[in-house]
Amino acid sequence: MDKVDFNAPHSMGTTIIGVTYNGGVVLGADSRTSTGVYVANRASDKITQLTDNVYVCRSGSAADSQVVSDYVRYFLHQHTIQLGQPATVKVAANLVRLLAYNNKNNLQTGLIVGGWDKYEGGQIYGVPLGGTIVQQPFAIGGSGSSYLYGFFDQAWKDGMTKDEAEDLVKKAVSLAIARDGASGGVVRTVIINSEGVTRNFYPGDQLPIWHDELEAHNSLLDILGAPEPMNI
Amino acid sequence: MDTVTESQRTLYPYVTGSSVVAIKYKDGILMAADMGGSYGSTLRYKSVERLKPIGKHSLLGASGEISDFQEIMRYLDELILIDNMWDDGNSLGPKEVHNYLTRVMYNRRNKFNPLWNSLVLGGVKKGQKYLGTVSMIGVNYEDNHVATGLGNHLARPILRDEWNENLTFEEGVKLLEKCMRVLLYRDRSAVNKIQISKITEEGATVYPPFSLKTYWEFSAFKNPTVGAEGSW
Numbered sequence: 001m002d003k004v005d006f007n008a009p010h011s012m013g014t015t016i017i018g019v020t021y022n023g024g025v026v027l028g029a030d031s032r033t034s035t036g037v038y039v040a041n042r043a044s045d046k047i048t049q050l051t052d053n054v055y056v057c058r059s060g061s062a063a064d065s066q067v068v069s070d071y072v073r074y075f076l077h078q079h080t081i082q083l084g085q086p087a088t089v090k091v092a093a094n095l096v097r098l099l100a101y102n103n104k105n106n107l108q109t110g111l112i113v114g115g116w117d118k119y120e121g122g123q124i125y126g127v128p129l130g131g132t133i134v135q136q137p138f139a140i141g142g143s144g145s146s147y148l149y150g151f152f153d154q155a156w157k158d159g160m161t162k163d164e165a166e167d168l169v170k171k172a173v174s175l176a177i178a179r180d181g182a183s184g185g186v187v188r189t190v191i192i193n194s195e196g197v198t199r200n201f202y203p204g205d206q207l208p209i210w211h212d213e214l215e216a217h218n219s220l221l222d223i224l225g226a227p228e229p230m231n232i
Numbered sequence: 233m234d235t236v237t238e239s240q241r242t243l244y245p246y247v248t249g250s251s252v253v254a255i256k257y258k259d260g261i262l263m264a265a266d267m268g269g270s271y272g273s274t275l276r277y278k279s280v281e282r283l284k285p286i287g288k289h290s291l292l293g294a295s296g297e298i299s300d301f302q303e304i305m306r307y308l309d310e311l312i313l314i315d316n317m318w319d320d321g322n323s324l325g326p327k328e329v330h331n332y333l334t335r336v337m338y339n340r341r342n343k344f345n346p347l348w349n350s351l352v353l354g355g356v357k358k359g360q361k362y363l364g365t366v367s368m369i370g371v372n373y374e375d376n377h378v379a380t381g382l383g384n385h386l387a388r389p390i391l392r393d394e395w396n397e398n399l400t401f402e403e404g405v406k407l408l409e410k411c412m413r414v415l416l417y418r419d420r421s422a423v424n425k426i427q428i429s430k431i432t433e434e435g436a437t438v439y440p441p442f443s444l445k446t447y448w449e450f451s452a453f454k455n456p457t458v459g460a461e462g463s464w
Contacts, residue, residue, distance in 0.1 A: 203448035
């Protein structure tokens with residue numbers, strides 16, 4: 001019988017996505033927080049604000065990702081006051097990296113930093129376990145992302161519009177939720193561009209139906225119509 | 233000295249089904265289970281039938297390892313076949329089938345090679361309703377309502393509150409749907425494709441699969457972090 005490899009990295013519960021488009025970024029996430037098999041929160045908000053123009057998608061340990069976000073928000077606030085203008089996305093992402101890298105033995109969180117600034121426009125930075133930083137046109141993370149590599153290889157293209165990008169993110173999170181037990185609930189998206197920030201909320205009935213799934217009903221009784229008569 | 237290889241035994245399950253919930257009602261037994269076959273945290277198979285009629289008088293619902301459930305079905309098919317071959321006008325009722333399953337599960341447990349399932353066995357014979365359960369270690373009991381897995385923690389409290397012995401078919405279905413909806417919200421391995429089956433003196437019916445509507449429109453779900461200091 002094969003032995004369990006305790007040194008392999010844990011895959012994290014959650015599906016998180018960040019995508020750039022011509023004008024800004026779209027961040028997306030599911031809303032499931034689980035403790036073992038129990039869903040502790042079915043409507044969590046995993047897309048957290050760092051500044052007016054920079055947000056972060058959190059995956060992995062809920063506690064670790066929350067405390068990293070809080071520290072980064074605190075430092076960025078001070079930085080913004082000193083600088084006299086909004087912080088850039090790169091600075092925010094680097095702060096996340098510093099915390100993730102210098103505490104790598106004690107943290108278990110994968111993050112996707114996304115935002116818009118006037119110098120570089122929309123940017124996405126992935127900060128996986130270990131504290132690597134990598135700028136990408138799009139990033140996916142969390143356990144649900146395993147199911148999306150093939151999808152993005154095929155569906156991603158450069159120069160999308162805002163609506164195309166948001167549709168892609170919605171579709172992708174919904175596909176991941178369909179197959180990953182650790183992802184579920186609603187799809188949340190955050191769109192960041194020069195005009196500001198827009199938050200959206202998509203429950204299951206507003207998402208497409210995938211293979212082997214069925215249209216939802218209030219009850220079996222609605223489908224059956226009249227109850228079967230008893231035979232004597 | 234030649235080394236002797238340890239005889240094969242089940243150490244952990246691979247493809248698993250989640251909770252089964254069942255209740256007695258006015259005319260017999262109602263049973264519900266989703267159609268998911270999970271492979272670890274992946275929701276791999278979404279059309280697995282986990283409720284099966286046994287002979288003329290019983291219904292079996294299984295959670296746990298699907299291959300072991302299929303093996304149990306083979307054992308039961310043989311049991312029913314031999315019972316029919318006697319051609320003596322008698323047929324095995326739910327109480328007898330439950331007892332057979334209990335012996336099988338317990339004896340396997342004693343050999344440290346369990347069938348990795350939790351089973352629900354319900355039926356009606358000569359007007360007597362019967363509902364029982366057996367676990368992978370042979371723990372067995374009967375009750376007016378039973379469940380396996382997380383169903384014990386999430387569904388049984390609802391049933392303790394709302395079950396009564398004069399439930400009509402419609403009331404019973406609605407009650408089971410309420411339980412299955414809670415499991416859909418709070419069990420990571422639940423899949424939104426449900427089968428309900430009933431057994432009465434007339435015989436067994438397994439209804440076609442359907443999906444349940446879920447509710448996400450609480451204002452706290454739409455804006456969970458409004459007014460929050462930080463990430464939560």
